[in-house]
Amino acid sequence: MSVQYILELMGTGFFAMSGALVANQKSKPDWFGVTFIGFITSIGGGSIRDMLLGSYPLSWVADATRMYVIIAAIVFTSIFFNHLVRQRKLLFIFDSLGIAMFTILGTEKALLFHVQPFIAAIMGMFSAIMGGVMRDVLTNEIPVIFRKEIYATACLAGAVVYLTLNYLHCNREVCMIASVLVIFAIRVLAVRYKLSLPHFKREPLPAATQQDE
Amino acid sequence: MSVQYILELMGTGFFAMSGALVANQKSKPDWFGVTFIGFITSIGGGSIRDMLLGSYPLSWVADATRMYVIIAAIVFTSIFFNHLVRQRKLLFIFDSLGIAMFTILGTEKALLFHVQPFIAAIMGMFSAIMGGVMRDVLTNEIPVIFRKEIYATACLAGAVVYLTLNYLHCNREVCMIASVLVIFAIRVLAVRYKLSLPHFKREPLPAATQQDE
Amino acid sequence: MSVQYILELMGTGFFAMSGALVANQKSKPDWFGVTFIGFITSIGGGSIRDMLLGSYPLSWVADATRMYVIIAAIVFTSIFFNHLVRQRKLLFIFDSLGIAMFTILGTEKALLFHVQPFIAAIMGMFSAIMGGVMRDVLTNEIPVIFRKEIYATACLAGAVVYLTLNYLHCNREVCMIASVLVIFAIRVLAVRYKLSLPHFKREPLPAATQQDE
Numbered sequence: 001m002s003v004q005y006i007l008e009l010m011g012t013g014f015f016a017m018s019g020a021l022v023a024n025q026k027s028k029p030d031w032f033g034v035t036f037i038g039f040i041t042s043i044g045g046g047s048i049r050d051m052l053l054g055s056y057p058l059s060w061v062a063d064a065t066r067m068y069v070i071i072a073a074i075v076f077t078s079i080f081f082n083h084l085v086r087q088r089k090l091l092f093i094f095d096s097l098g099i100a101m102f103t104i105l106g107t108e109k110a111l112l113f114h115v116q117p118f119i120a121a122i123m124g125m126f127s128a129i130m131g132g133v134m135r136d137v138l139t140n141e142i143p144v145i146f147r148k149e150i151y152a153t154a155c156l157a158g159a160v161v162y163l164t165l166n167y168l169h170c171n172r173e174v175c176m177i178a179s180v181l182v183i184f185a186i187r188v189l190a191v192r193y194k195l196s197l198p199h200f201k202r203e204p205l206p207a208a209t210q211q212d213e
Numbered sequence: 214m215s216v217q218y219i220l221e222l223m224g225t226g227f228f229a230m231s232g233a234l235v236a237n238q239k240s241k242p243d244w245f246g247v248t249f250i251g252f253i254t255s256i257g258g259g260s261i262r263d264m265l266l267g268s269y270p271l272s273w274v275a276d277a278t279r280m281y282v283i284i285a286a287i288v289f290t291s292i293f294f295n296h297l298v299r300q301r302k303l304l305f306i307f308d309s310l311g312i313a314m315f316t317i318l319g320t321e322k323a324l325l326f327h328v329q330p331f332i333a334a335i336m337g338m339f340s341a342i343m344g345g346v347m348r349d350v351l352t353n354e355i356p357v358i359f360r361k362e363i364y365a366t367a368c369l370a371g372a373v374v375y376l377t378l379n380y381l382h383c384n385r386e387v388c389m390i391a392s393v394l395v396i397f398a399i400r401v402l403a404v405r406y407k408l409s410l411p412h413f414k415r416e417p418l419p420a421a422t423q424q425d426e
Numbered sequence: 427m428s429v430q431y432i433l434e435l436m437g438t439g440f441f442a443m444s445g446a447l448v449a450n451q452k453s454k455p456d457w458f459g460v461t462f463i464g465f466i467t468s469i470g471g472g473s474i475r476d477m478l479l480g481s482y483p484l485s486w487v488a489d490a491t492r493m494y495v496i497i498a499a500i501v502f503t504s505i506f507f508n509h510l511v512r513q514r515k516l517l518f519i520f521d522s523l524g525i526a527m528f529t530i531l532g533t534e535k536a537l538l539f540h541v542q543p544f545i546a547a548i549m550g551m552f553s554a555i556m557g558g559v560m561r562d563v564l565t566n567e568i569p570v571i572f573r574k575e576i577y578a579t580a581c582l583a584g585a586v587v588y589l590t591l592n593y594l595h596c597n598r599e600v601c602m603i604a605s606v607l608v609i610f611a612i613r614v615l616a617v618r619y620k621l622s623l624p625h626f627k628r629e630p631l632p633a634a635t636q637q638d639e
Contacts, residue, residue: 020413026359030410032366033359047265052473054482056267057326064329081414113483116490133564138346138356143564146452146459153458197456200446201507233626239572243623245579246572260478269480270539277542294627351559351569 004105009069011101014094015042016073019135021084021091026139035074037135042070044131049106049123053113092191099128100183103155104176107162117167121159128155150190150197158183217318222282224314227307228255229286232348234297234304239352248287250348255283257344262319262336266326305404312341313396316368317389320375330380334372341368363403363410371396430531435495437527440520441468442499445561447510447517452565461500463561468496470557475532475549479539518617525554526609529581530602533588543593547585554581576616576623584609 019041020034029037043060050058060066077084084091106127110120129145129152136143145152162179170178189195232254233247242250256273263271273279290297297304319340323333342358342365349356358365375392383391402408445467446460455463469486476484486492503510510517532553536546555571555578562569571578588605596604615621 024413026355028412029359030412032363032410034413036358036365051264051477052484052487054267054480054484057328058265058267061265061326061328061332064331067331067335078414113487115483115487118490118493119487122493137350137563139359140353140355140566142452142566145462146455146565150458152462197458199454199456200450200460201504237626239568241625242572243625245576245623247626249571249578264477267480270541271478271480274478274539274541274545277544280544280548291627350563352572353566353568 007101008105009065011098011105012042012066013069013073013076014098015102015131016070017077017084018091018095018098019131020074020077022135022141023139035071037138038074038077039067039070040138041131041135042066042073044134045102045127045129046106046131048130049109049127052126053110053115053123055109055113096184096187097180099151099155099187100158100180102128103158103183104162104179107159111166117163121156121163124159124162125152125155128152150186150195153197154183154186154190157186220314221318222278224311224318225255225279226282226286226289227311228315228344229283230290230297231304231308231311232344233287233290235348235354236352248284250351251287251290252280252283253351254344254348255279255286257347258315258340258342259319259344261343261347262322262340265339266323266328266336268322268326309397309400310393312364312368312400313371313393315341316371316396317375317392320372324379330376334369334376337372337375338365338368341365363399363408366410367396367399367403370399433527434531435491437524437531438468438492439495439499439502440524441528441557442496443503443510444517444521444524445557446500446503448561448567449565461497463564464500464503465493465496466564467557467561468492468499470560471528471553471555472532472557474556475535475553478552479536479541479549481535481539522610522613523606525577525581525613526584526606528554529584529609530588530605533585537592543589547582547589550585550588551578551581554578576612576621579623580609580612580616583612 016038020038022041023029023034023037043058043066047058047060050056103124105124107120107124109127110123115123132144135141158179161182162175165175165178166172229251233251235254236242236247236250239246256271256279260271260273263269316337318337320333320337322340323336328336345357348354371392374395375388378388378391379385442464446464448467449455449460449463469484469492473484473486476482529550531550533546533550535553536549541549558570561567584605587608588601591601591604592598
């Protein structure tokens with residue numbers, strides 16, 4: 001087992017936990033609903049990336065280990081539930097490490113398909129955030145990309161750092177560690193200082209137009 | 214035409230009817246909206262399974278017969294609408310047979326791709342429920358997996374029965390009939406006696422944490 | 427660069443603008459959220475079509491030009507925002523041309539995969555509307571297919587016109603122009619005269635049934 005594989009399994013488990021905890025805030029889901037959402041949160045982003053790239057077989061389809069990790073994570077969440085809901089800071093750190101690792105692993109995978117760097121960055125970001133987006137759609141929440149302090153943008157920034165260092169022929173470990181740290185740092189600073197991107201545009205007063213559609 | 218193909222077309226038709234009836238409960242959809250939702254409910258699960266497996270061409274893309282069945286089902290639903298909305302028990306039986314058959318056909322298809330048994334069971338369940346999940350997302354409902362008495366779990370249980378019997382070298386007809394009956398029976402008993410899986414965890418009082426995200 | 431490619435890029439840009447404007451009506455999205463929704467609206471329909479057909483690589487993955495067009499469209503939307511929100515008529519025309527062109531390009535692409543004509547028409551319609559459907563799902567709106575005056579149906583009608591002329595061996599330019607005009611005309615007339623398809627069925631009074639599910 002490579003270090004990369006272990007990191008990937010860890011990210012899978014953290015995402016399953018975060019998905020389960022979010023799902024559980026909805027009106028009394030049962031065990032199946034919580035597990036299902038944990039599963040989608042965990043493997044959704046990578047599946048979207050692989051289906052967009054045409055990379056078959058999908059990693060969780062080829063290797064059921066991810067499934068066992070997800071189930072273990074749900075059981076763990078159940079046992080330590082009372083502790084976990086109080087440890088939001090810890091969960092935030094796990095989530096931040098998770099999106100950081102998934103972004104870089106996703107960017108690397110996209111590069112194997114010889115896509116242009118900009119597309120590889122988008123694929124990296126998709127790997128990290130699309131599981132959460134699907135979780136939010138399925139639980140009727142406003143998707144995370146509309147709510148959080150700098151979130152997906154941190155992934156994009158990390159992917160750009162990775163691609164730049166890679167272009168400069170840094171060795172792979174340096175590229176990975178540097179870009180994971182960039183994503184993690186942006187997330188921590190954004191939440192700490194409540195940084196967010198500027199809003200797009202303010203709508204004009206409703207009296208003005210809006211009617212004719 | 215094999216018996217399997219006929220069963221598949223029947224399941225397709227029943228799912229289209231159930232999708233149309235659910236869509237029609239929303240605020241006055243037109244004929245297109247109802248047909249579209251019937252279509253998605255009917256072919257959504259199998260499409261998701263095939264895209265996850267990389268099984269091309271998708272069955273409804275390769276064979277337009279399914280489309281004609283769906284359209285016939287919508288017309289039928291329109292003509293007999295007043296009867297159908299009163300026959301909820303009958304529709305429940307159709308839906309239960311539909312998910313049972315789709316689960317087993319999906320599990321079998323996944324096995325053709327040499328996935329591990331656990332993954333095959335998930336693919337079977339996806340075939341059965343994902344059309345309904347997409348229907349609920351498109352009509353802004355809470356997805357069925359969060360609401361119903363034991364539903365997706367019944368599919369999983371049936372898939373496990375199929376895989377076990379298959380592993381024991383039972384012949385295919387026995388495997389199929391036994392597992393379809395298991396799914397059907399679980400559904401009927403669950404609805405009859407209002408059985409549901411235990412809820413996951415109760416959230417602590419909101420005063421405790423929740424703020425810092 | 428062929429005329430077709432230029433038309434496709436124009437459609438991509440118009441869809442990104444319309445997606446951005448719709449996203450911006452939600453509660454204060456930031457730049458990332460607006461760009462993300464513009465992107466999904468723009469490339470969502472074609473991606474769904476290509477993933478359903480198994481047509482890899484997806485066009486936006488193989489060619490980052492579409493990304494640059496989308497970003498340019500978002501910047502343009504930002505600069506001319508105050509003008510654009512007042513020009514709903516102009517945007518309506520752009521959107522109508524966009525869905526018309528995407529329908530026909532999608533139908534043609536499906537034909538390359540030797541699907542039956544009815545399936546090709548559905549693929550054409552999906553190319554045109556699925557980006558908007560995903561935009562609506564992500565922004566928690568009722569999907570456009572349930573709201574608008576004759577919309578997806580116009581796409582289907584145009585696809586049928588294209589397929590008929592194609593079957594009669596008209597040359598490609600004639601097929602394309604005629605069918606784009608049909609879609610555009612139906613949309614304009616539908617909005618002008620508030621035409622819509624008939625509603626499906628009226629639900630019986632709630633007292634009657636409904637309870638036992």
